[in-house]
Amino acid sequence: MSIAVAASSRRGARQVPLLLRLAARDLRGGISGFGIFIGCIFLGVWAITAVSALSHSLSDGVAREGRTMLGGDVSFARSHSPLSDAERRFFAARGLLSSVAIMRAIARYSDRAGLIEIKAVDSTYPAAGAAGLAPALPLPDILAAVDGVYGMVADEALSAKLDVKLGDRVEIGTSSFELRAFLMSEPDKLAGGIGFGPRVILSHDALRASGLLQPGALVRWINRLTITPARGHAVASDDEATRLIDEANAAFPGAGWEVRTRTNVSPQFSKNVDRLTEFLTLIGLTSLIVGGSGIANAVRGFVERKRMTIATMKALGASGSYVFAETLVEILCIALIGILAGTLAGAIMPLIINSLFGALIPFPLTSALYPQAVASGLIYGLLATLTFALGPLGRVHDISVSGLFRDEIEPSRTRLRWRYRLLIAAVALALLITVLTTSPNLRVAIIYVGATLGSFVVLRLLAGLLVALVRRVPRPHGLTLRLALVEIRRAGTLAPSILLSLGLGLALLVTLAMIDANLRRQIGQQIPGTTPSFFFLDVRAAEASAFQDYLKAHTPEGTVETAPLLRGRVVKVKDRKAEDVHPKDNAAWVLEGDRGITFTSKVPDGSSVVKGTWWSSNYSGEPLVSLDVEIADGLGLNIGDVITVNVLGRELNARIANLRHVNWRTLGINFVLVFSPNTFAGAPYTRLVTLAFPPGNNTARENAILRATAHDYPTITSIKVKDVLDAVSNIISQLAVAIRAASSVALIAAILVLAGAIAAGQRARAYDAVILKTLGATRWRLLAAMVVEYALIGAVAAVFGLLAGAAAAYVIVTRIMAFDFAWIWAQSLAAAGLALVFAVVLGLVGTWRVLGVKPAAMVRSL
């Protein structure tokens, strides 16, 4: 190595500590002016870290509590039929077997009736965990028959619904049951899915006594096994569970069970957690990216404040790249405050939520720190900071020293050097790759990244257009308008920053408002006269005709329809096992769990055949099935393909004869799978009956028919559609609140950026205000000019926000939620209008103080 190169290497090695030393000295001046900068970074990093930590915590909690939540190590679930004796012997020989039966029914007390979700349990329940009861008595004692009356446990919601209290006797089916305790917590609630009525726990004997267990009744039998572990182990291993499942499937090949394990308690729940995690991560990322504008503004302000110092350093022998490196070190040190604080605050969220709300939330959170979450926050924070800070920092390289020799420092007009452009591109690419590789849904991530970049580009173009337009319009006569336009077109105008933060914030608000409105429209929209008011389940075939006559007699103005109803599972698709099929997102649900199926000789109302032909009314050949055309597409099926379903414990193959378009919006009787009538000849089934009232206020009629049918047909389950829609609407409302709360993080970031942009322009405004005041302008005149200025920028931002927000909502509602979209403007306009007013007021409040600066004080310092 030559002496020169060696000297250069030694010099380079000494530069790093010198860089840190010089940066530390410069930071003695404090970090004032970086509040927004740190706040924007903190907010985004906190959101991303918290989401990751909570997601891991939830997954860990479900895994840890899996056995309790499932009620055993493995569960084998099937509709209609309980375990056969052989099956029972098989499982009982391998561990502790616990069987529960789940079904819906109507409970009656006095003149009130309401839908309940029955869980009938045996003496081993709960096999894992404990049910919370009030009073806290042994469950078998509560449920036992006393003087011929069985006991029941109910969720407190039943008390509100039927106005019952402990000791009262509630009628279910053909029997009465004494309410002996309230159910405060249910260890296996998550595995049971969403219900539409309060939970009621009975014993198996009690369920049999109720008369509800008729052939073909819609009851789901869930059999849980706590496997006897190998010697020396407290709990069976995952391998043992897998072996047992294989043995059971081999011993009973056509059993048609839906199998779950303690590590896969609720696939639907896990999927929803993934979706929620993805959505919330994108919200966190949005806040980080929206905050990026604040980061850039703060760094720009920092560079302006340090211009003299940087020029001096260059005069003393520091090169352009050296001063860039030194200011980069300073900015990173300050950014680390926000990054570390945000990461720490996000990482401890599981601990905070568990300690504050642990007793209230229905699913387990593990109180732990997750390195993956911490790493996620650190990486995103660092990359986002660099992406937005490198641009203004790169200009440090070319700060002219000439200002040291002259009184006035002109802002550098040079283009950013290529090395810094490439550096920004590299960092932005790293951020993009991080987003795409860590997202569970690549398609959504790509759409999000594209939409965000597109928004930035469009807003930047809009800002440029606005400034260019303002520069070209003839000078207005009015002084107020002229002053407003001067602020917009001046060099270094903050219009782009304000437009960016306001535009993105408004777009987010409008997106949320439109999605919310469309969801509610979907739920609330019913086609008058055809949408049923009631679904009646478990109508025995023998009583169906009489029941229909009964309904027609009680409600002559109503429309009654009926269809046979069984439940079955799709177990094979074209000879491939259902679990080996990779369906499209819109069809995956068909393969998960039991489905309602029917048979008929005619094309069902609300459906139309789009491909293939319908079977004749007296068809008697091989079993045929008609499939929803979109589901067929999602499963990769076509005319002539064979699917295998398991119904009542038997597998049957059916060939696809035709594909139908189904109008689900009517909420009428419609099925994904409709079989030819000969398919289930001789099989026990019940009938589904619907009752639809004409348009109008039918509340009194609905309540009357509910009471009457509960009294006269106690084994028939009546489901009031309005109650279901209300329950779904409630869930959506809660979800909407949660989404808005999460999105508020991004909105707060937008507000911070807006405040920062306004604050950044204060010095120039103060200067202008002083000059104008010495010339005779009043504060009100200056304020009026500001109102016009912010209103103009705000109007452009509002137009962008409305259009971009509506477009984003359209994509989300039609492509991701697969609903129809309606341009519901009222809420969006209201949201945009309010946000605009807020932004103008914020700008005025921030500027009012500046207008109060006394001219004399400022002039002395000029």
Next chain:
Amino acid sequence: MGSEPPAVELSGVNIHLGRGASRVHVLRDIDLRIGRGEAIGLVGPSGSGKSTLLMVLAGLERPDSGLVLVEGTDLAKLDEDRLARFRGARIGIVFQSFHLIPTMTALENVAVPLELQGVVDALKRAREELAAVSLADRAAHYPAQLSGGEQQRVALARAIAGNPAILVADEPTGNLDDATGNAIIDLIFELKRARGTTLVLVTHDAALAARCDRVVRMRSGRIEPAGSDVILSAAQ
């Protein structure tokens, strides 16, 4: 006259600043030679190009045409980083507005050019330079705690800390009262004499300019031909 090259040699230097309609021909065909150890007073009305000329010979502005040799080195042949190191090692600058770094103490301000050059005992040498300008007891003070005269003395110590061959002073007394300013000028000339430094001093003060070995007058970007444009030998 020795065989050493002059401290500064400018030949046919032209420089334009600004763009489009605001483009100005600031320096026009400048030819100037400054001998080693010579003190030059650069005078002229505002806008005559004095500051720009200073920046050219300090390597802070690159001319559009012409040759700039400083201590025999063609500045055009140095890339940006080498130019910065050359400037830090060979040229000291004293500004009218001092331009001390406000977050550094007097000692640290003086040490900065030494640290940038990689001098190992930078702080020790900085302390010596502060002592040379009689400010050893103010080493730990920040610029805001110093008077104008003290700040300019710190700036002077910073400018000469690296023993530069050339000291450039741009109206060093412009922001000081007469008494303080005179003390600063005395100090500059004393240090120049003790170290044999070449001095280029921009001033509006005719009396101050007269203390220099030679006065160079500028007007409208050109050096005015005058009798005082005779190059004196370094020995004088």
